[in-house]
Amino acid sequence: MFFGLNRTTDEQSLITFLHQFSDDRLTRELVPRMSEAEIHQVVDLLTLIMRNHLSSDEYHRLFLGEEHHHH
Known part of the structure; x- marks a missing residue:
């Protein structure tokens, strides 16, 4: 790397x-x-990145592994 x-x-x-x-x-x-603060920092950062770069459908399909997402 x-x-x-x-x-x-x-x-x-x-x-x-x-x-x-x-x-x-x-x-x-x-x-x-990890401390509680570190756990929340990691989750918050990764969630923010996904929110900024994935549509709702992409989030459900790629992160949650759902084949069909209904709004």
Whole structure:
């Protein structure tokens, strides 16, 4: 993973970083050590990013894994 070289490399590095960060072994160890404030910061940031860049349908399909979303 390399950051700061160019946009394409940053995007690919972020994808790799997020995959590694969400590994079950890591999250089982890391999450219990996080403070309530840290947990809320992570959730708030990721929610904000999704809200800024995904439509409601994309959110339901891609994040929640729902095939059909009804408004």
